[in-house]
Amino acid sequence: MIPSVNFHLWQPCNMRCKFCYATFQDVKRSILPKGHLPKEQAIDVVRQLAAHGFQKITFAGGEPTLCPWLPELIHAAKEAGMTTMIVTNGSGLTDDYLSSLRPHLDWVTLSIDSLNEQTNLTIGRAITGRKPFTADAYCDLVDRVKAHGYRLKLNTVVNGRNWKEDLNSFIRYAQPERWKLLQALPIIGQNDERIDDLVVTESQFDAFVRRHAQLTDITRMVPETNAQVRGSYVMVDPAGRFFDNAEGKHRYSLPILEVGVPLAIQQMAYDEGKFEERGGVWDWNGSRSGLRSRITLSGEVASGKSSVGKLLAERLGYGFTSIGNATREAAQARGMDIVSFQHACLDDPEMDKRIDRAFAAQCQAREDLVIDYRLGFHFVPDAFHVFLRISESTATERLRNSGRVGECHTTLRERNATFQRQFQQAYGIDYTLAAHYDLVVDVDGMDSAEEVVQVILERLVHTVR
Numbered sequence: 001m002i003p004s005v006n007f008h009l010w011q012p013c014n015m016r017c018k019f020c021y022a023t024f025q026d027v028k029r030s031i032l033p034k035g036h037l038p039k040e041q042a043i044d045v046v047r048q049l050a051a052h053g054f055q056k057i058t059f060a061g062g063e064p065t066l067c068p069w070l071p072e073l074i075h076a077a078k079e080a081g082m083t084t085m086i087v088t089n090g091s092g093l094t095d096d097y098l099s100s101l102r103p104h105l106d107w108v109t110l111s112i113d114s115l116n117e118q119t120n121l122t123i124g125r126a127i128t129g130r131k132p133f134t135a136d137a138y139c140d141l142v143d144r145v146k147a148h149g150y151r152l153k154l155n156t157v158v159n160g161r162n163w164k165e166d167l168n169s170f171i172r173y174a175q176p177e178r179w180k181l182l183q184a185l186p187i188i189g190q191n192d193e194r195i196d197d198l199v200v201t202e203s204q205f206d207a208f209v210r211r212h213a214q215l216t217d218i219t220r221m222v223p224e225t226n227a228q229v230r231g232s233y234v235m236v237d238p239a240g241r242f243f244d245n246a247e248g249k250h251r252y253s254l255p256i257l258e259v260g261v262p263l264a265i266q267q268m269a270y271d272e273g274k275f276e277e278r279g280g281v282w283d284w285n286g287s288r289s290g291l292r293s294r295i296t297l298s299g300e301v302a303s304g305k306s307s308v309g310k311l312l313a314e315r316l317g318y319g320f321t322s323i324g325n326a327t328r329e330a331a332q333a334r335g336m337d338i339v340s341f342q343h344a345c346l347d348d349p350e351m352d353k354r355i356d357r358a359f360a361a362q363c364q365a366r367e368d369l370v371i372d373y374r375l376g377f378h379f380v381p382d383a384f385h386v387f388l389r390i391s392e393s394t395a396t397e398r399l400r401n402s403g404r405v406g407e408c409h410t411t412l413r414e415r416n417a418t419f420q421r422q423f424q425q426a427y428g429i430d431y432t433l434a435a436h437y438d439l440v441v442d443v444d445g446m447d448s449a450e451e452v453v454q455v456i457l458e459r460l461v462h463t464v465r
């Protein structure tokens, strides 16, 4: 049995993407003028799907966040033991809304096709009558979703307008756990009158995928051609009927509430082999609790955090991430250089705090990770925390040896003091206190990163479960 199901619970949408294969005008015309079931019936559909054995449910639309009783549907699914996900264009995801869904919603999938406003306008990826999201707005959206602790997936429809674009910087910034790439899919009766100039060939689709192939180091990329998609998704329409698209148009079953799931699903042509081949089974319920495998590195200026972190990650076969890179990527994704971005952060300390929250959530979402982050002990609390201490004289000598012109005891002292002041003001903490750490390594007298890594590894052997 295919264990996951997409419930397109709500036909209305506030956008008009020309490639949208879930317009459901046929459903509105023929069976369900309002475009959605009454609340109690929709909840009943969810319960019946869970009782049949579906393990994961994805709530889609139209735009599902427009449905006033989406929270209750998610609650019903979670109560019945399912992993829960929404696919959304993001327009309804205020902080309050995200906070209200959090207890029962596991995953948020954001549909993001381009950061180019003109592209989005042309394809219809904009709230009707309004401007499309800016790149900055998409970055903030990702930050918010992560700051609320959701697992993040992105969906991108590769189409005639975006297939030459480059989303590498944005995806590196967003760091979704999964990134699904879909080829714009013509479906008779849904989008066939509008999709023509958005259709792409498989080789154009492949070119887009190849352009982003290096992102596999930070995300699970899931490219799906139209041939792979057709017939391999179990879907339920707004009227509570299964439907498939195996023949290039929607074919609907009898309503689940009339005949029950077993009979209704038998009427469909779902291809389980194809579902498995496209990687439809994955660890959507995977635990994020293996915190023993996260190591944070803090330390004073010139203590060698970054080189020690990279070497430690290499020795352990872990990934490596740093707040410095995350900040640079945040700047780049907003089209700013790092200096202007830092000035913007000084003007608005909330920006820094948002980056901290988003970076912390990224770290929490990954395992087997070495994290170069002065505040790691505070934001990634269950990791193994290391502090690298260095004397001013050794640090100054290191900076001079590395060719940093103009560095002296005074500049070094100022830089260390700035970090301390900044963290005190923002969070009321002194990051240099030994009490915050599992291990403090005095790096004076250690000639290489290798020596420091050895000390850390020896301690880890005794503490990693």
Ligand code: SF4
Pocket (backbone or CB within 6 Å): 013, 014, 015, 016, 017, 019, 020, 021, 022, 023, 061, 062, 063, 089, 111, 125
């Ligand atoms: S936002 Fe989603 S549901 Fe709405 S038109 Fe676009 S693809 Fe379709």
